[in-house]
Amino acid sequence: QVQLVESGGGLVQAGGSLRLSCAASRSIFGITVMGWYRQAPGKQRELVAIIARGGATNYAESVKGRFTISRDNAKNTVYLQMNSLKPEDTAVYYCKVVVISGASYWGQGTQVTVSS
Numbered sequence: 105q106v107q108l109v110e111s112g113g114g115l116v117q118a119g120g121s122l123r124l125s126c127a128a129s130r131s132i133f134g135i136t137v138m139g140w141y142r143q144a145p146g147k148q149r150e151l152v153a154i155i156a157r158g159g160a161t162n163y164a165e166s167v168k169g170r171f172t173i174s175r176d177n178a179k180n181t182v183y184l185q186m187n188s189l190k191p192e193d194t195a196v197y198y199c200k201v202v203v204i205s206g207a208s209y210w211g212q213g214t215q216v217t218v219s220s
Contacts, residue, residue, distance in 0.1 A: 107131075110199055112184075113214030120218070121187045126199030126211050128180040134204035138175050138182035142195035142216075149198070153184060167193075189218045 112124040128135060139154030153163045153173035161173055172185040182199055199211040 108199055108201065108209055108211035110197070110211040110214040113197060113216045115217045115219065116189055118189060118191055118218055118220050120189050121185070122189065122216060124184040124186070124197055124199075124214060124216075126182045126201075128182075128201050128209070130180065132180065132201060132203060132209060135177075135180060135201050136204055137202040138173075139200050140173065140182070140184045140197055141200060142193075142197045143213075144192075144195040147195075152197070155182065186216070189216075191218045191220045194218050 107129040108126055110126045112122060114122060116122055136157050137154055140152040141149050142152050143149040151164055152167055153161060153171055155161045155173045155175050157177060170188045175182045194217050196213040197216050198213045200208055202208045
């Protein structure tokens with residue numbers, strides 16, 4: 105059964121930090137790209153950060169210098185370290201993995217709320 109399990113969301117004050125984790129089940133083979141997206145109320149889902157299997161990364165301009173994406177290929181897990189959080193970072197954060205066939209899978213989402 106294909107499954108992505110996210111954790112680490114919560115409520116934090118502005119300037120604080122959170123670390124999100126997303127573990128993909130062992131049934132998902134050939135993961136190439138892993139990433140994080142977010143969706144705020146009334147807005148479209150947007151890319152936050154992605155990381156290729158070899159470690160190359162890409163970030164949204166709004167999070168550069170504050171967020172760091174990393175992955176553990178042996179554990180099929182992707183992380184998002186979020187520092188200097190701002191109220192505008194409040195959203196539901198989703199992880200996504202892409203496999204070599206081109207298929208993609210989404211996590212269920214985890215809420216991040218940043219209070220001012």
